[in-house]
Amino acid sequence: MANQNSKRIGNQPKEKPVTTMDTMHDTWRVMKPFVHFSFKALKVLAGALVFIVKHIPKPEEHKPAEKRDKVIKIK
Secondary structure, X not given: OOOOOOOOOOOOOOOOOOOHHHHHHHHHHHHXXXXXXXXXXXXXXXXXXXXXXXXXXXXXXXXXXXXXXXXXXXX
16 A cells, blocks of 8 residues: 655744854854955965065165375366
């Protein structure tokens, strides 16, 4: 004898209510790749800025003009 699955009108299966933790886990699962990419991009930008700042030429100390006692004669 075949087993028959009969559905009754208005008799719906109960769904598990969505909790805040379920929402948070789902949100983190979706956003995780973007967060990792953002951290890597910030590390690259910070490294570039440090490189640029380190390689900016520093102004030399201001030295007074040297006094020359030599005389050049032009004929």
